[in-house]
Amino acid sequence: AQSVTQLGSHVSVSEGALVLLRCNYSSSVPPYLFWYVQYPNQGLQLLLKYTSAATLVKGINGFEAEFKKSETSFHLTKPSAHMSDAAEYFCAVSAASGSRLTFGEGTQLTVNP
Amino acid sequence: GAVVSQHPSRVICKSGTSVKIECRSLDFQATTMFWYRQFPKQSLMLMATSNEGSKATYEQGVEKDKFLINHASLTLSTLTVTSAHPEDSSFYICSAVLEPMNTEAFFGQGTRLTVV
Numbered sequence: 001a002q003s004v005t006q007l008g009s010h011v012s013v014s015e016g017a018l019v020l021l022r023c024n025y026s027s028s029v030p031p032y033l034f035w036y037v038q039y040p041n042q043g044l045q046l047l048l049k050y051t052s053a054a055t056l057v058k059g060i061n062g063f064e065a066e067f068k069k070s071e072t073s074f075h076l077t078k079p080s081a082h083m084s085d086a087a088e089y090f091c092a093v094s095a096a097s098g099s100r101l102t103f104g105e106g107t108q109l110t111v112n113p
Numbered sequence: 114g115a116v117v118s119q120h121p122s123r124v125i126c127k128s129g130t131s132v133k134i135e136c137r138s139l140d141f142q143a144t145t146m147f148w149y150r151q152f153p154k155q156s157l158m159l160m161a162t163s164n165e166g167s168k169a170t171y172e173q174g175v176e177k178d179k180f181l182i183n184h185a186s187l188t189l190s191t192l193t194v195t196s197a198h199p200e201d202s203s204f205y206i207c208s209a210v211l212e213p214m215n216t217e218a219f220f221g222q223g224t225r226l227t228v229v
Contacts, residue, residue: 034217043119043206043220044157090156100147101208101218103156 002027002093006104014112019078021107023065023091026072033074034092034101035065044090050074061085086111115141117209119221126197126228134192134224136207142187143209147218148180151204160205163190197228 007022025031032051036044048059055067065076074091091104116139126132136146144165149157161182162170169182179201181193190209194201204225208218 036220041122041204041223041225043117043222044208045220046217049217099210100159100162101157102159105156 002031002095002102004091004093004102004104006089006091006107008107009105010108010110012110012112013081015083016080019063019076019081019085019109021076021089021091021109023074023076023104024072025074025091025093027093027095029095032094032096032099033065033067034094035059035063035074035076036090036092038088038090038106047076047089081109081111083111083113085109115139115209115211115219117143117207117219117221119207119224121224122222123225124227126226128198128228129196131193131195132197132226134194134205134207134226136190136192136209136221138188138209138219141209141211143190143211144187145210146184146190147208147210148182148190148192149206149208151206151223153204157206160192165190194226197226199228202226202228 003026005024034049035047038044047063048057050057050067058064063078089107092101094101118137120135146163148160151157160175163182163184165184171177184190206223207221
């Protein structure tokens with residue numbers, strides 16, 4: 001069984017500040033981990049994914065995440081927030097690449113001017 | 114990149130009627146597609162796994178007779194909400210797995226269903 005916990009349903013940062021969205025996972029097998037972004041009334045866009053290669057994963061729009069097995073974490077970061085980053089972010093886990101995803105509860109990111 | 118098209122993006126229907134939602138992989142073949150449901154301010158919950166040429170696999174608690182899934186080709190899966198009721202109002206999202214690379218799932222734009 002797999003699960004994902006996102007700490008903080010709402011995160012608010014100032015434009016230009018560091019973005020840190022937290023994700024912890026539980027998996028009985030080596031996990032595949034994903035971060036998705038969702039804008040209102042739209043589907044999900046993949047930001048980045050971890051598939052057992054490099055532990056530091058770089059994604060689109062300046063986001064990156066680090067897989068830490070010892071901490072069962074996959075936190076998402078971006079050095080400098082932009083207004084366009086305001087959206088809902090979902091962390092997800094799967095047992096294998098391309099298989100069903102289990103999503104976290106989501107984190108709403110607000111970027112203040 | 115791979116594109117998944119979902120149609121319609123919004124639909125309003127009367128209670129008791131049926132609504133069909135289409136999910137198409139535009140530039141790749143998808144043996145497997147997934148259907149998710151998302152309530153306001155909540156996460157995505159997997160409803161069913163759709164496999165081309167075979168019956169869908171439903172998650173526990175999802176009524177297969179109410180949410181009919183058909184995956185008749187490698188590029189199209191449909192979800193039909195039968196005898197819709199207001200509690201079926203939700204955001205439905207499909208995803209398709211890129212074959213044969215099978216590395217990730219691509220999501221449709223979602224369908225906002227409102228049952229009145």
